[in-house]
Amino acid sequence: MTGPSLAGVLGRKAGTADGFARYSDALKQSGLVWDKRNLDAWLENPAALVPGNAMTFPGIADARTRADLVAYIEAVSTGRVKVPDRGLPNLKESDAASRVTSIRFCGDTYRLTTADRKAHVFWEFNLRFKTDGSAAGPAAGQPVLIGTGMQGDRAAVVFARPEEISAFIQRRCP
Numbered sequence: 001m002t003g004p005s006l007a008g009v010l011g012r013k014a015g016t017a018d019g020f021a022r023y024s025d026a027l028k029q030s031g032l033v034w035d036k037r038n039l040d041a042w043l044e045n046p047a048a049l050v051p052g053n054a055m056t057f058p059g060i061a062d063a064r065t066r067a068d069l070v071a072y073i074e075a076v077s078t079g080r081v082k083v084p085d086r087g088l089p090n091l092k093e094s095d096a097a098s099r100v101t102s103i104r105f106c107g108d109t110y111r112l113t114t115a116d117r118k119a120h121v122f123w124e125f126n127l128r129f130k131t132d133g134s135a136a137g138p139a140a141g142q143p144v145l146i147g148t149g150m151q152g153d154r155a156a157v158v159f160a161r162p163e164e165i166s167a168f169i170q171r172r173c174p
């Protein structure tokens with residue numbers, strides 16, 4: 001999701017995938033159309049083909065590897081090969097152990113409770129607050145705790161919208 005979908009990329013004008021909002025001006029104004037030759041040059045060294053583009057990718061030096069990759073993209077484009085599912089979890093179906101019911105902040109510490117009544121404590125620097133407004137994101141007002149597997153000292157709380165974040169966090173000491 002950092003980059004655009006490559007579905008149907010062969011034959012498409014660069015910087016025009018439906019619904020992708022993070023294209024650089026450099027790529028949009030490149031005038032490129034993605035044929036196999038351009039794809040090969042892009043994958044060898046994106047920064048050389050389109051200076052100032054936003055794809056943080058060093059490139060693939062080996063010509064054979066690039067040829068395999070371009071062949072795969074072509075096979076997917078023509079429907080010969082099916083792309084595996086993205087496999088991201090649907091956060092609306094989170095279980096009680098992940099549904100966050102309260103977040104308190106005191107000193108340098110966040111204390112969370114989840115719907116299974118368990119408490120989770122994090123040093124402020126180790127807890128990230130994220131949003132996912134997509135169909136797979138959490139329900140409004142029902143943030144979800146992810147990323148620890150309920151062990152480890154780092155985690156993220158995913159909200160449906162940025163406006164929910166501060167409103168949800170209570171500044172209160174135990």
Ligand code: HEM
Pocket residue numbers: 002003004006009013014015016017022023024025026027028034039042043052053054055056057069
């Ligand atoms: C072998 C792996 C990769 C392939 C085959 C690939 C392929 C492509 C292609 C063909 C485009 C142009 C799409 C278009 O014009 O609609 C693109 C753009 C982009 N890709 Fe990748 N990519 C790869 C890896 C990555 C990685 C690792 C990242 C970031 C973590 C990334 C992020 C992006 C971004 C942000 C853009 C938009 C660039 C811009 O607007 O300047 N890609 N990629």
